[in-house]
Amino acid sequence: MQNNLFQDQKFRGILYQTLVVGFFALGLYFVINTTAYNLEKRNIATGFSFLNNPAGFDISFSPFLDFKSTDTHLKVYFVGVLNTLLVSFCGCIAATILGFIVGIIRLSSNWLLSRIAYIYVEFTRNTPLLLQIILWYAILIQLPRIKQAPQIWETFYISNRGLFGPKPIFLDGSNIVILSLVLGFIISFFIARWAKKRQDTTGQQFPTFTTNLSIIVFLPLVVFFIMGSPITLEYPVLKGFNFKGGAVIRPEFIAMFLALSIYTAAFISETVRSGILSVTKGQREASGALGLKKNWIMRLIIIPQALRVIVPPLTSQYLNLTKNSSLGIAVGYADLVHGFGGISLNQTGQAIECMAITMATYLLISLTISFFMNIYNRSIQFKEK
Amino acid sequence: MKKLLSIFAVLAFAFSANAGTLDDVKNRGFLKCGVTTGLIGFAAPDDAGNWAGFDVDVCRAVAAAIFGDSSKVEFTTTTGKSRFPTLASGEIDMLARNTTWTLSRDVNLGFEFVGVNYYDGQGFMIPSALGVDDATGLDGATVCIQTGTTTELNLADFFRANGIGYEALPIETNDEARENLFAGRCDVYTTDASGLSATRAQADDPDKWVVLPNIISKEPLGPLVRHGDHQWGDVVRWSLNTLIIAEELGINSSNVDDMKSSNIPEVLRVLGVEGGYGEMLELSNDFAYNIIKQVGNYSESFDRNIGPDTPLGIGRNLNALWTDGGILYAPPFR
Numbered sequence: 133m134q135n136n137l138f139q140d141q142k143f144r145g146i147l148y149q150t151l152v153v154g155f156f157a158l159g160l161y162f163v164i165n166t167t168a169y170n171l172e173k174r175n176i177a178t179g180f181s182f183l184n185n186p187a188g189f190d191i192s193f194s195p196f197l198d199f200k201s202t203d204t205h206l207k208v209y210f211v212g213v214l215n216t217l218l219v220s221f222c223g224c225i226a227a228t229i230l231g232f233i234v235g236i237i238r239l240s241s242n243w244l245l246s247r248i249a250y251i252y253v254e255f256t257r258n259t260p261l262l263l264q265i266i267l268w269y270a271i272l273i274q275l276p277r278i279k280q281a282p283q284i285w286e287t288f289y290i291s292n293r294g295l296f297g298p299k300p301i302f303l304d305g306s307n308i309v310i311l312s313l314v315l316g317f318i319i320s321f322f323i324a325r326w327a328k329k330r331q332d333t334t335g336q337q338f339p340t341f342t343t344n345l346s347i348i349v350f351l352p353l354v355v356f357f358i359m360g361s362p363i364t365l366e367y368p369v370l371k372g373f374n375f376k377g378g379a380v381i382r383p384e385f386i387a388m389f390l391a392l393s394i395y396t397a398a399f400i401s402e403t404v405r406s407g408i409l410s411v412t413k414g415q416r417e418a419s420g421a422l423g424l425k426k427n428w429i430m431r432l433i434i435i436p437q438a439l440r441v442i443v444p445p446l447t448s449q450y451l452n453l454t455k456n457s458s459l460g461i462a463v464g465y466a467d468l469v470h471g472f473g474g475i476s477l478n479q480t481g482q483a484i485e486c487m488a489i490t491m492a493t494y495l496l497i498s499l500t501i502s503f504f505m506n507i508y509n510r511s512i513q514f515k516e517k
Numbered sequence: 518m519k520k521l522l523s524i525f526a527v528l529a530f531a532f533s534a535n536a537g538t539l540d541d542v543k544n545r546g547f548l549k550c551g552v553t554t555g556l557i558g559f560a561a562p563d564d565a566g567n568w569a570g571f572d573v574d575v576c577r578a579v580a581a582a583i584f585g586d587s588s589k590v591e592f593t594t595t596t597g598k599s600r601f602p603t604l605a606s607g608e609i610d611m612l613a614r615n616t617t618w619t620l621s622r623d624v625n626l627g628f629e630f631v632g633v634n635y636y637d638g639q640g641f642m643i644p645s646a647l648g649v650d651d652a653t654g655l656d657g658a659t660v661c662i663q664t665g666t667t668t669e670l671n672l673a674d675f676f677r678a679n680g681i682g683y684e685a686l687p688i689e690t691n692d693e694a695r696e697n698l699f700a701g702r703c704d705v706y707t708t709d710a711s712g713l714s715a716t717r718a719q720a721d722d723p724d725k726w727v728v729l730p731n732i733i734s735k736e737p738l739g740p741l742v743r744h745g746d747h748q749w750g751d752v753v754r755w756s757l758n759t760l761i762i763a764e765e766l767g768i769n770s771s772n773v774d775d776m777k778s779s780n781i782p783e784v785l786r787v788l789g790v791e792g793g794y795g796e797m798l799e800l801s802n803d804f805a806y807n808i809i810k811q812v813g814n815y816s817e818s819f820d821r822n823i824g825p826d827t828p829l830g831i832g833r834n835l836n837a838l839w840t841d842g843g844i845l846y847a848p849p850f851r
Contacts, residue, residue, distance in 0.1 A: 464689070479670065
């Protein structure tokens with residue numbers, strides 16, 4: 133039997149796999165060892181203690197955290213993560229909406245509309261994203277200079293330093309207004325559930341959308357006036373070199389947001405189109421025969437079935453968009469790669485540490501997105517009863 | 518036999534890894550020198566595509582010292598960010614890229630600065646229409662800044678020390694910063710004063726731009742090499758020193774042949790007529806002669822690339838010889 137060991141498929145399988153893993157481990161060991169040796173030979177300091185050192189430089193684009201040059205490199209990291217998440221989140225939402233609209237338009241029977249959608253898709257997905265980002269930025273930077281910024285009702289200003297608008301200031305009692313808004317959403321949720329249940333059992337319909345919309349809008353509005361208008365607006369004012377006060381969206385962010393969402397939407401629209409086409413013609417005809425309205429057919433019959441095809445590739449588009457946001461460095465958008473993986477890396481010289489942290493972070497973000505998308509995917513799969 | 522071969526391979530690898538940079542350069546037949554991605558006057562390709570500039574001349578001087586031919590250089594462009602990894606990885610032999618000599622770069626990054634070829638300081642450039650004549654009046658301004666530089670840190674320190682605020686716009690290269698500044702995305706561009714002069718020289722109408730008088734930092738710029746190879750460090754150091762010493766002694770590219778019959782002992786030592794100083798560096802004895810003949814002395818390089826008669830129009834100031842009121846000084850050639 134001993135001689136026949138090599139003819140045993142199971143044994144061979146284990147042997148080859150052990151060899152492959154062994155060689156991989158050996159290679160990894162060699163790379164790490166060589167790196168460590170060379171770092172030591174060149175007297176390059178290693179370790180993660182630099183994270184607690186003050187950064188020494190400023191990051192102006194930090195909408196969530198207040199960043200000063202005395203803050204640590206660790207805070208640079210968090211600012212970078214938040215900026216990456218911000219542009220990825222906004223980009224994913226916009227790309228999904230635009231992608232669905234374009235995908236449906238491409239299937240439209242209107243020749244002109246479907247041609248326009250076709251040209252858009254082919255143009256955006258066949259040119260490099262980096263060029264598109266730089267193109268958007270080059271356009272935005274040609275907007276009027278800050279001193280000549282055109283204004284709309286003395287509230288909004290458009291300039292090549294960003295779009296300026298009013299910022300809400302929350303005074304005493306504003307919590308109650310926000311609380312009432314949350315309450316409005318909760319009430320709406322229960323109304324929707326009740327209405328659905330009633331329709332399922334009795335077939336009677338309820339104007340859920342208009343009812344809920346008015347609850348969400350009017351309840352906080354009434355509370356707002358009862359509390360004596362506790363939320364006011366702060367308007368931007370041109371003082372010295374820049375606008376003071378108010379809120380601002382920077383051109384670096386706009387360029388990234390536009391480029392990422394428009395680029396990814398082209399891919400999503402193709403996914404949506406393939407999903408809709410995957411639903412058999414009979415479904416559409418049958419629902420038409422039942423007398424459903426045209427947009428109901430889309431919403432209630434086609435899309436739920438199409439989603440089963442759409443969601444898995446949609447997940448990878450979200451991952452692509454998130455990873456592509458690392459191109460922010462091209463226009464000076466202070467994302468994770470530009471801020472922590474770029475400036476901090478450079479100022480401290482801790483290249484391996486910074487890159488390892490940055491990569492681990494992208495991995496974590498991507499896995500999180502996959503995790504939630506997989507849950508969603510499972511929830512929309514066809515359930516056999 | 519196979520065993521023997523593999524031992525040979527390992528040995529050959531070990532030897533090549535330990536060979537000095539000077540031997541590598543000599544065997545290769547040309548010098549690999551890292552420069553900027555293009556900063557007029559310091560390192561930029563001319564109309565014919567040849568690299569020229571003040572930093573480029575340092576590379577050329579080293580090539581002249583080793584090969585007796587200043588054209589045996591291959592230039593690699595580096596950004597503020599890529600320069601250190603490029604040098605550390607051995608992709609280039611030396612870096613001559615207006616790089617500031619600081620403690621952490623010298624010690625922590627494993628490099629060795631061999632001297633200073635330009636004493637600079639960080640300044641600010643603004644449109645003259647802004648009507649600001651002092652950097653402390655820049656409260657609230659948007660500032661374009663090259664990332665990964667010492668200027669980035671100085672900028673934060675300066676505004677903090679003066680209790681005024683600013684908005685930083687971090688930019689990767691000098692060209693991008695220039696575009697943002699000229700488009701009005703930022704009010705101010707800050708970098709070394711020499712770099713500002715170069716940027717201003719490239720504006721459509723240089724008179725519309727003004728460099729503020731504030732110099733907020735010391736920026737000793739100089740060539741650097743990897744730490745640990747002292748022989749190679751010495752070659753680069755004394756190539757640079759030769760440029761300065763030649764100016765001190767009044768030797769330039771046009772009179773260098775006549776000076777060989779000079780009666781000043783140090784001139785004869787520099788030109789290799791007396792003594793064996795080149796051999797100490799494992800170079801030929803006329804290495805300094807080759808540098809001066811082909812590249813010129815410090816003032817020739819300065820005047821040709823960045824001096825008052827060039828578009829940059831930079832005066833000697835701190836970079837004048839110590840005998841002329843500056844701080845340029847080289848150890849004796851002895």
